[in-house]
Amino acid sequence: MSSQSKxxxxxxxxxxxxxxxxxxxGILSMPHELHxxxxxxxxISLLITxxxxxxxxxxxxxLAKRHPASNFFQILERVFxxxxxxxxxxxxxxYFTCVSVLILLLFGRMLSLWVLPSTPFWVLSFLMVAxxxxxxxxxxxxxARLYTSLSLFxxxxxxxxxxxxxxxxxxxxxxxxxxxWGNIIKGANEGLLSYFGFIVTLVIxxxxxxxxxxxxxxxxxxxxxxxCFYLFVVIxxxxxxxxxxxxxxxxxxxxxxxxxxxxxxARIDLFFxxxxxxxxxxSFGTYLFMTGVGLQSVFQKKSSVPITLAAISIFILSLxxxxxxxxxxxxxxxxxxxxxxxxxxxxxxxxxxxxxRFKAERERGRHEV
Numbered sequence: 001m002s003s004q005s006k007x008x009x010x011x012x013x014x015x016x017x018x019x020x021x022x023x024x025x026g027i028l029s030m031p032h033e034l035h036x037x038x039x040x041x042x043x044i045s046l047l048i049t050x051x052x053x054x055x056x057x058x059x060x061x062x063l064a065k066r067h068p069a070s071n072f073f074q075i076l077e078r079v080f081x082x083x084x085x086x087x088x089x090x091x092x093x094x095y096f097t098c099v100s101v102l103i104l105l106l107f108g109r110m111l112s113l114w115v116l117p118s119t120p121f122w123v124l125s126f127l128m129v130a131x132x133x134x135x136x137x138x139x140x141x142x143x144a145r146l147y148t149s150l151s152l153f154x155x156x157x158x159x160x161x162x163x164x165x166x167x168x169x170x171x172x173x174x175x176x177x178x179x180x181w182g183n184i185i186k187g188a189n190e191g192l193l194s195y196f197g198f199i200v201t202l203v204i205x206x207x208x209x210x211x212x213x214x215x216x217x218x219x220x221x222x223x224x225x226x227x228c229f230y231l232f233v234v235i236x237x238x239x240x241x242x243x244x245x246x247x248x249x250x251x252x253x254x255x256x257x258x259x260x261x262x263x264x265x266a267r268i269d270l271f272f273x274x275x276x277x278x279x280x281x282x283s284f285g286t287y288l289f290m291t292g293v294g295l296q297s298v299f300q301k302k303s304s305v306p307i308t309l310a311a312i313s314i315f316i317l318s319l320x321x322x323x324x325x326x327x328x329x330x331x332x333x334x335x336x337x338x339x340x341x342x343x344x345x346x347x348x349x350x351x352x353x354x355x356x357r358f359k360a361e362r363e364r365g366r367h368e369v
Contacts, residue, residue, distance in 0.1 A: 007207055011218045013144035014208045017286065018222035020147040021197035023154065023229060024283025025106045028251045028276065030194050030230065031237035035246050038187030039179040040172060043234045045187030050227040052188070053195050056344050057219055060198070063351040064205035065212045066358070072202045072347075073297035079354045086298055088346065093294040093310075095342045099196065100287045100314045101321060102331050104128060107280045109323035114254065114273060125318045132285040133311040136292060137304040140207055143289060147282055153275045154229065160272055161236050161253070163260055168239040193332065194230065196339045197283060198223070202347060203290050288314065 009017075026033075034042030067075045073092070077085030108124045116124065135143060177184065201219050208215055237252040249255050258269040265271050291314075292307030299306060321327050 007140045008209050009144040011210050013148050015218050015222045016148045016151045019225055020282035021200045021286040022226045023279055025103050025280045026194035028253050031234045031252045032250050033190045034187050037190055038184045040238055040243050041179045041184050042187055045184050046191045048188040049191040059348050059351055060202045061216045064202055066354055071206050073294055079350050089294050089298055093291055095338050096287050096291040098335055101317045102335050103284045104318040105323045105328045122319055129311050129315045132288050135285050136289040136307050153278050164240050164256055170239050172239050172242055193336055196343055199343050200286055
């Protein structure tokens with residue numbers, strides 16, 4: 001595909017796609033999950049996760065820079081040859097599908113617990129899939145424009161949490177590192193799930209305008225923004241609730257906001273949830289889009305049919321799983337394990353093979369001369 005026919009997006013749009021993909025369903029429960037392992041030092045675990053992933057993002061950028069005219073799935077075919085590359089692409093499609101199903105299950109469970117206890121799960125799942133299918137079928141440019149405009153809601157979430165500042169007690173996070181560095185490092189694994197959307201940088205890198213260094217700066221600042229956002233949420237949660245309290249509260253952000261009310265808005269937690277739904281939709285939409293791009297690469301079809309098939313499959317699978325806690329937790333553990341493989345190991349291995357092949361081809365060229 002020539003650069004003229006590609007749906008190019010700006011670096012600013014690239015920034016907000018990364019941010020909107022990473023900030024999603026996990027924001028409500030992440031403080032509790034981190035605290036479950038690292039106690040009040042969960043914020044340190046989050047920083048360790050962020051720093052580690054920054055190194056991974058550098059390797060992803062190195063891989064994409066080597067193949068500027070190809071998306072990730074095309075890179076796989078170039079590096080591993082056609083059929084092995086397609087096989088790995090199919091594996092990525094399965095991984096993206098698993099993540100998409102997990103997002104739907106967590107979304108449905110949260111709404112059922114807090115807002116719509118009598119609404120069947122299939123209705124919530126269908127509405128989310130239908131809206132995101134309509135968006136992703138419109139193409140990358142439309143996704144980029146919408147994500148950029150919807151980013152205003154992220155700042156509204158921050159403003160809502162600022163009202164809790166009068167009740168914060170920073171002594172709750174002291175003493176630092178009391179839980180031990182072993183638990184802190186284990187806690188970094190819990191924070192990884194909320195960051196897994198970073199793989200989108202590799203999938204859409206070739207559709208972004210600008211020089212490679214400028215693109216990496218965009219990735220870097222997007223990662224920093226997401227880290228600061230998560231760190232803000234975690235520290236506010238840890239200083240609003242005591243260590244004993246937050247161990248009992250699975251959605252500390254919602255319970256924290258539930259204790260406040262305004263003359264116009266009686267339930268700030270429900271208002272927060274309505275904005276959270278938008279963040280979930282953008283995250284789910286990106287994974288649906290990446291699944292569709294993978295199917296388009298496998299079947300060599302540029303129509304919206306592969307994305308439609310992906311959406312139908314994800315919807316059916318979500319109904320099969322249901323949102324019982326045991327099944328959702330099991331799928332979450334599987335996604336974390338797969339995330340290490342598909343988000344970190346395979347891209348870095350692809351980079352190594354690409355570098356070795358380039359070196360071999362260069363040596364061959366010298367001998368021929």
